[in-house]
Amino acid sequence: MNNRKPYARIWRELVRDKSMIFLAGPRQAGKTTLAQIISRSFTNNLYFNWDIPEHRTRLIKNPAFFEAVERKDSSTPLIVFDEIHKYKDWKNYLKGVYDRFRDSYKFLVSGSGRLDIYQKGGDSLAGRYYLFHLWPFTVAELGNRMVSLDKFLGNPLQADMKQKDKLREIWLRLSRFSGFPEPYLAGRETTYNRWSNTYSRQLIREDIRDLTGIKSVGNMETLYLLLPSRVGSPVSIPSFARDLRVSYNSVHNWLSAFERFFLVFSISPWTRKIARAIQKERKVYLWDTPRIKDASARFENMVAIELWRAVTIWNDMGFGSFSLHFIKNKEQQEVDFLIADRHKPFLLVEAKLSDKEPAPTLKKFQSVLNVPAVQLTGEGEGYRVISNNAQSILIAPAWQWLSRLP
Numbered sequence: 001m002n003n004r005k006p007y008a009r010i011w012r013e014l015v016r017d018k019s020m021i022f023l024a025g026p027r028q029a030g031k032t033t034l035a036q037i038i039s040r041s042f043t044n045n046l047y048f049n050w051d052i053p054e055h056r057t058r059l060i061k062n063p064a065f066f067e068a069v070e071r072k073d074s075s076t077p078l079i080v081f082d083e084i085h086k087y088k089d090w091k092n093y094l095k096g097v098y099d100r101f102r103d104s105y106k107f108l109v110s111g112s113g114r115l116d117i118y119q120k121g122g123d124s125l126a127g128r129y130y131l132f133h134l135w136p137f138t139v140a141e142l143g144n145r146m147v148s149l150d151k152f153l154g155n156p157l158q159a160d161m162k163q164k165d166k167l168r169e170i171w172l173r174l175s176r177f178s179g180f181p182e183p184y185l186a187g188r189e190t191t192y193n194r195w196s197n198t199y200s201r202q203l204i205r206e207d208i209r210d211l212t213g214i215k216s217v218g219n220m221e222t223l224y225l226l227l228p229s230r231v232g233s234p235v236s237i238p239s240f241a242r243d244l245r246v247s248y249n250s251v252h253n254w255l256s257a258f259e260r261f262f263l264v265f266s267i268s269p270w271t272r273k274i275a276r277a278i279q280k281e282r283k284v285y286l287w288d289t290p291r292i293k294d295a296s297a298r299f300e301n302m303v304a305i306e307l308w309r310a311v312t313i314w315n316d317m318g319f320g321s322f323s324l325h326f327i328k329n330k331e332q333q334e335v336d337f338l339i340a341d342r343h344k345p346f347l348l349v350e351a352k353l354s355d356k357e358p359a360p361t362l363k364k365f366q367s368v369l370n371v372p373a374v375q376l377t378g379e380g381e382g383y384r385v386i387s388n389n390a391q392s393i394l395i396a397p398a399w400q401w402l403s404r405l406p
Contacts (some may be wrong), residue, residue, distance in 0.1 A: 014130040020107040025134035026114035026262035072266040085111045098128045132316035134143040136179030143403035157394040159383045171399035217310035234281035270325035296353045302352040306402040333361045
């Protein structure tokens with residue numbers, strides 16, 4: 001269960017073309033474990049962690065310290081740089097390492113900050129690395145039923161009920177303990193509660209505060225505590241600003257920091273061909289799902305995580321330019337999710353905890369966009385396919401359809 005095979009496959013594909021690979025993702029999602037799994041495939045390897053004082057000292061004294069790796073054969077060594085983005089001059093350092101050693105080493109650079117957009121100083125690393133993301137466990141990964149992207153795109157409405165009991169159990173466990181390895185594998189409420197209470201506090205008070213310079217830690221923590229009650233609805237920054245009695249820019253900056261350090265992710269509204277669509281407000285979802293007490297909102301959040309993982313992996317692999325959105329107009333008609341590729345919609349997804357009849361808004365916007373649609377439910381022993389003019393709508397248990405996502 002904990003071998004992270006899909007992500008190890010992504011690494012093998014990317015490292016064929018580039019000697020420096022960045023691995024980004026939430027804190028405690030398993031990046032160090034994945035780095036160790038990847039390292040075991042290299043006879044010669046060396047692990048560096050900026051958080052370990054002895055490792056920091058070695059780098060500062062000798063920037064090419066990894067040349068001291070003890071080789072067992074003539075194969076290319078792997079050097080793992082963990083949390084190196086905490087080094088003030090990290091971008092310049094990695095630029096120099098890549099330019100000098102790219103033909104004789106492989107490099108895996110991992111961190112819980114957004115390595116792809118972290119902009120504090122230094123020259124650009126553009127063209128010197130490929131980026132991929134590691135996410136907490138999902139039913140698609142744990143269910144081990146992923147299909148190829150070609151097969152999925154060829155028929156996104158395909159479904160079956162194989163392993164339904166096993167997949168339902170995984171889904172319920174994710175709902176109770178989140179997909180973060182420590183609480184999920186423990187499978188105990190007390191472990192989850194201790195982990196969750198510590199996780200966000202440490203991330204806000206250590207990583208975000210230290211690396212962004214944001215001072216209003218107390219208000220920032222309050223904002224994060226308010227977010228679970230807003231999941232499922234577009235987030236209004238002015239409303240948060242009034243509630244917290246702070247400026248619009250403060251709330252905007254805090255939400256951006258939450259995204260950058262993977263406490264949350266957000267999706268934008270889809271507006272093309274949608275009359276009177278809302279334009280600016282985004283939906284925000286949490287990686288720590290059990291914080292959301294409303295069952296319907298938690299269910300939508302879990303679906304969002306599965307779709308977000310799929311879309312980011314497809315982009316990391318170079319399969320397209322995928323994006324995840326929602327649809328909502330000023331008449332409050334809404335579809336939870338829309339997946340697009342190169343700014344063209346190709347699939348609508350609605351999350352309905354207990355409604356097995358196709359949502360009227362799903363049928364309406366499907367007719368407007370003329371794309372397949374899926375309605376995912378929180379119950380059911382089978383699936384149905386319902387016609388809607390020239391298109392079809394698949395209605396299926398969430399854990400069953402999502403487990404086949406590439």
